[in-house]
Amino acid sequence: SQTIHQWPATLVQPVGSPLSLECTVEGTSNPNLYWYRQAAGRGLQLLFYSVGIGQISSEVPQNLSASRPQDRQFILSSKKLLLSDSGFYLCACLGKQHTGANVLTFGAGSRLTVL
Amino acid sequence: QKEVEQNSGPLSVPEGAIASLNCTYSDRGSQSFFWYRQYSGKSPELIMFIYSNGDKEDGRFTAQLNKASQYVSLLIRDSQPSDSATYLCAVFRTSYGKLTFGQGTILTVHP
Numbered sequence: 493s494q495t496i497h498q499w500p501a502t503l504v505q506p507v508g509s510p511l512s513l514e515c516t517v518e519g520t521s522n523p524n525l526y527w528y529r530q531a532a533g534r535g536l537q538l539l540f541y542s543v544g545i546g547q548i549s550s551e552v553p554q555n556l557s558a559s560r561p562q563d564r565q566f567i568l569s570s571k572k573l574l575l576s577d578s579g580f581y582l583c584a585c586l587g588k589q590h591t592g593a594n595v596l597t598f599g600a601g602s603r604l605t606v607l
Numbered sequence: 608q609k610e611v612e613q614n615s616g617p618l619s620v621p622e623g624a625i626a627s628l629n630c631t632y633s634d635r636g637s638q639s640f641f642w643y644r645q646y647s648g649k650s651p652e653l654i655m656f657i658y659s660n661g662d663k664e665d666g667r668f669t670a671q672l673n674k675a676s677q678y679v680s681l682l683i684r685d686s687q688p689s690d691s692a693t694y695l696c697a698v699f700r701t702s703y704g705k706l707t708f709g710q711g712t713i714l715t716v717h718p
Contacts, residue, residue: 524704524706526706528708534710535695535708535709535710535711536651536695536708536711538705538706538707538708541704541705541706543704549704549705551705582650582651584706586699586706593656593658594639594656594699594701595653595656596641596653596697596699596706597653598650598651598652599650600649600650601649601650
């Protein structure tokens with residue numbers, strides 16, 4: 493079964509500082525990878541998704557970017573954080589189970605507070 | 608029109624009752640449908656997925672899919688206080704590679 497490692501779990505950053513959140517996946521190959529953000533009390537907003545190395549699709553224009561340097565590594569970055577970037581960031585992986593079914597698994601999340 | 612719509616609730620049911628959660632979607636080409644449960648401060652966890660029209664049962668949970676009506680639901684039988692959480696519906700289309708979530712329904716099961 494697939495496992496997602498996501499770090500850091502919690503971080504507090506000043507406005508204007510850079511950001512790097514990392515996600516790695518085990519137990520599957522060539523997965524679709526996703527970054528979601530969840531503001532307090534809100535639903536999941538899809539930020540980026542990737543169907544392969546170097547292939548990134550952006551859903552929302554903003555000051556965030558994503559990269560996929562390796563098959564099972566997905567990175568979310570920002571050069572200058574805004575207050576509105578605060579939230580709960582979730583990495584997710586869509587991979588095939590041994591049954592052939594596609595299953596989406598989430599990492600534990602990274603809680604970002606921008607001050 | 609939102610791609611995936613859920614009633615945000617809160618939905619309140621007594622312990623032991625059936626909780627019914629509903630979701631509609633706009634993309635007729637959607638192929639896979641997921642239900643997730645999310646406790647406060649935690650990441651979502653998969654409850655069930657369904658691909659075909661009809662019902663799929665797993666323990667106390669039943670997912671129902673009607674592609675003609677673009678509707679998917681989740682029934683929770685014998686609801687327990689531990690079922691109190693936000694339930695998220697998600698829709699996937701293979702050709703797009705994109706998984707889209709509804710805003711979630713807050714469920715409260717009271718003793």
